[in-house]
Amino acid sequence: MIVLIAAFSALLPAGLLFWYIYRQDKIQPEPAGWLWKAVWYGVLSALVAMLLATPISLIVQTLVLSDFQNAVATAFLDAAFPEEAAKLLMLWLVLRRNPHFDEHLDGVVYATCVGLGFAGFENLLYIFENLDNLVQIAVARGLFAVPGHFFFAVVMGYYISLARFSSASDSQRRSNMLKAYFVPVLLHGIYDSLLMSADALPFISGLLVIVFLLFCNRTRKDARTRIRSMIDMDRNKKQTEI
Numbered sequence: 001m002i003v004l005i006a007a008f009s010a011l012l013p014a015g016l017l018f019w020y021i022y023r024q025d026k027i028q029p030e031p032a033g034w035l036w037k038a039v040w041y042g043v044l045s046a047l048v049a050m051l052l053a054t055p056i057s058l059i060v061q062t063l064v065l066s067d068f069q070n071a072v073a074t075a076f077l078d079a080a081f082p083e084e085a086a087k088l089l090m091l092w093l094v095l096r097r098n099p100h101f102d103e104h105l106d107g108v109v110y111a112t113c114v115g116l117g118f119a120g121f122e123n124l125l126y127i128f129e130n131l132d133n134l135v136q137i138a139v140a141r142g143l144f145a146v147p148g149h150f151f152f153a154v155v156m157g158y159y160i161s162l163a164r165f166s167s168a169s170d171s172q173r174r175s176n177m178l179k180a181y182f183v184p185v186l187l188h189g190i191y192d193s194l195l196m197s198a199d200a201l202p203f204i205s206g207l208l209v210i211v212f213l214l215f216c217n218r219t220r221k222d223a224r225t226r227i228r229s230m231i232d233m234d235r236n237k238k239q240t241e242i
Contacts, residue, residue: 002131002134003052005134006127006128006131006134006138007124009096009127009134009138009142010120010123010124010126010128010138010141011016011120011123011124011146011241012129012142013119013123013141013142013143013146014116014117014119014120014123014146015080015120017112017116017146017147018035018039018113018116019122021073021112021113021130021150021227022035023104024105024227024231025105025109025236027105027231027235027238028102028103029105029230030086030100030106030109030110031100034098034100034110035109035110035113036113038090038091038094038110038114038117039112039113039114039116039117039120040117041091041093041094041114041117042045042087042090042113042114042115042116042117042118042119042120042121043118043120043121044090044117044120045083045086045087045090045114045115045117046083046117046121046122048086048089048090049082049083049085049087049118050085051120052085052086053062053078053082053083054083056077056078056081056082057074057078058077058154059077060073060074060077062221064075068197068201069203070197071077071193071196071197071200072143072189072193072196074196075188075189075190075191075192075193075195075196076185076189076192076193079188079189079192080184080185080186080188080189080192081189082107082116083188084152084156084181084185084188084215085181085185086118087111087114087115087153087156087184088156088180088181088184090114091110091111091114091156091157091160094110094114095107095110095160098110098193101172102166102234103229103230103234103237104161104162104165104230104231104234105115105161105230105231105233105234106238107157107160107161107164107230108153108154108158108161108165108226108227108230109157109158110150110155110157111154111156111157111160112154112157114147114153115150115152115153115196116146116149116153118149118152119145119146119149119150120146120192121150122145122149123141123142123145123146126141126145127141131219144216147216147220148188148191148219150223151187151219151220151223152184152187152188153175153184153186154179154223154226154227155180155184155223155226156181156183156184157175157180157181158180158226158229158230159177159179159180159183160176160177160180161230162176163176163177163180187219190193190215190220191215191216192213194211194212194215198212221238233235
């Protein structure tokens with residue numbers, strides 16, 4: 001019974017966010033088969049990220065750093081860079097021959113499916129490794145970690161769509177492709193740095209927690225604005241074609 005409860009609590013946040021983004025795609029919904037493909041590619045991205053992070057983690061451990069420096073280095077080098085690289089790779093594989101990638105919002109939809117596949121699998125690992133603290137871990141990760149991956153994915157998909165559908169110059173399209181990787185890395189790195197620094201700097205941990213909560217709220221609002229922006233672009237495009 002505890003196994004079923006743990007699995008349900010691990011996958012529920014990802015499932016709710018999946019339903020949310022699916023409901024936003026009203027103009028021309030994506031086929032369910034392609035969405036689930038993106039989710040499974042997201043699961044695979046978690047395994048790829050582990051492979052990428054292993055040698056980086058070994059290098060970080062050899063560095064002589066303060067507790068704060070180690071927290072930031074771990075956040076960016078051991079988590080943000082490899083994880084966002086793995087997710088972007090899987091998103092590219094999903095989109096490169098996808099005939100249904102024909103709207104701005106589609107980039108966000110597929111990116112979040114990849115991100116939620118990653119987050120759901122990662123959440124399963126964390127929760128089953130901490131069954132003694134099931135409720136605490138499930139609530140904390142359900143409120144922050146899983147939505148965090150969702151917000152990072154929204155940003156990634158946003159820039160992927162701009163690169164795909166924008167009429168801007170080639171240099172601007174390349175810029176958007178770079179932003180599709182480096183902006184989520186920056187957000188992800190700041191997110192993890194604030195959490196890890198709270199442990200490394202206990203004398204200001206309360207302040208760091210407040211900054212972390214403000215950062216999460218700002219990221220949530222930014223993701224919502226980007227989703228609405230993509231919806232408006234698709235709606236305007238649809239009206240122009242009529």
